[in-house]
Amino acid sequence: MITTETCLVVTCTRCGQVDPDEGYDTLHAANLDQLRAWLPDWQWSDPDTPDLCPACVAEAACERDGHPWSDWRPSAIAPEWRFRSCDRCHVCEREPAHTSPSPALSGRD
Numbered sequence: 625m626i627t628t629e630t631c632l633v634v635t636c637t638r639c640g641q642v643d644p645d646e647g648y649d650t651l652h653a654a655n656l657d658q659l660r661a662w663l664p665d666w667q668w669s670d671p672d673t674p675d676l677c678p679a680c681v682a683e684a685a686c687e688r689d690g691h692p693w694s695d696w697r698p699s700a701i702a703p704e705w706r707f708r709s710c711d712r713c714h715v716c717e718r719e720p721a722h723t724s725p726s727p728a729l730s731g732r733d
Contacts, residue, residue, distance in 0.1 A: 685713070
């Protein structure tokens, strides 16, 4: 027997994926209530439209508000470098370990 079912297919308007961190290509839901339950961390542009996946919500917040940087950390495998990462979107940056932080880089954005 063949049956036809209608479903809602969700993708992020920014990256085109469902959730790159989870590895889902598509997400099919029977109704909006099911989507709301499955996508609590998404940004919704209105009560019926999921808009941004969690990774893109974090990136958009950093673009808008700046990165909340972690403290600089020495590299365990490359001692000539030190690293820090954004606590929200997880982007990383590095600089030579012997460099003292410039005023622009010493605090949080």
